[in-house]
Amino acid sequence: MRIIVLIIGLFGLQVINGQTPEHILKNYNLIWSDDFNGTTIDSLKWSYRATGSKRQFGIVKEENSYLDGNGKLIIEVSKNDSIHQIGQIGTQDKFLTKYGYFECSAKMNKELGPHVAFWLQSPYIQKEKNNPKKYGTEIDIFEYHTNGGTNYVYHNLHWNGYGEHHKSVGEKIQIDHIDEGFHTFGLEWTKDEYIFYVDGKETWRTTEAISHIAEYIILSAELSGWGGDFAKSNFPDQVIFDYVKVYKKAAN
Template identity: 55%
Template sequence: MFMSCSKEPDNSLTPAHILSNYHLAWSDEFDGSSVDLSKWNYRAENTVRNYATVSRNTISMDGKGNVSLKVTKDNSGKYFVGQLGTQGIYETTYGYFECRAKMNAQIGPHVAFWLQSAEMGKVGDPVKNGTEIDVFEYHRKTPGTVYHNLHWDGYGVDHKTTGKQIPVAAIGAGFHTFGLEWTKDAYIFYVDGEETWRSSSAVSQHKEYLILSTELTGWGGDPALGNFPDEVLFDYVRVYKSNY
């Protein structure tokens, strides 16, 4: 189902072959005054994930066409993070998935745009069960690096993963574009319109949903070294489907 957007799309960093061979199938340009709950769920609310509790109160529109996902710390020292997902609303297989985002600034959080399946926790067949596909992950502990990662066979003793670290000039300043082309045979990753990694590992054929998230797990460094609130901004999320 196509969902229209009011903002004129800027496709300057979308790969040319995507624009030629794919069509826009789903998008959110974040132009409204509140999160569009016909497109997103508040995900994992009230769960405690390492250092932080997931709360919708960390998520807001900034009035400039972006959604802000913050990491906050209250007066008692308790941390909060936010997540949006499309589970049960929009789930699909294959296509080109793209976001434009401005990274967070503080040590501690890591931020991400990723895909997930409801069956990913099952072991033995990621083609059937799905794979966690991290289009990008970022944290300030390695401020010049973007991470692409794949995870499958759950998160326990059978967990498997592969990924690549991508150096990106000035990644910590301004907005950058992150894309994933997911076909039956491979995942192909892009940063600012340039291919950065491809993998044929654990290629899911299971419907997956989209996730935007902030996390405070320790991977991004000791949050005691950061100043809060911190935030990641998403200008848009778009899904393109093949014309063939």
């Protein structure tokens, strides 16, 4: 599924993963990015999302999303007494776009229970309208959890609301050592298809539920139940993001 380069040096074996696909670098221009430098989340790019609300088994808290001061964004699931806390940030109301190539570099969580994600969301997703072209699609560029194995990532699409008429399609992708170190996750979104990438290699493409509207980016660590029984897990558990980048196709 992916190409790796092994380097043996003073510090032992290291794994360097492929990153942005060559055709993206050749044919697309970088238009938006965040390398998470500094000590506070850039409020011109991101907002805390749904803080104070209860999402499945967790309460969304601002303090669960923060920069470490070394160029990394930490989003964690924590436990405060008997209350589980989760984190998520998004570019809603600050950066929405359609089509292009979206990429992040991230290091996965370890414990059973949380599931972490890099995704795009439509501002009209709650409408039960079976018309993703007009109302958009939730595009999960990657989702990850340790329930059922640590070497899998998930690409998923959701549309037509989240009620009884909800529709979805997705793929479970096995990638060895995805639970070790940082990996890149990308989506090439055109008016005709979605193409998903892990470490620069295509993992899934589909023409299902293509959104033709501008959407925003979300980074999150959830506690939904999908990630398994978290009763005996050690918290905090976290996903670490190194960067997020958005490219647009260059004009001919």
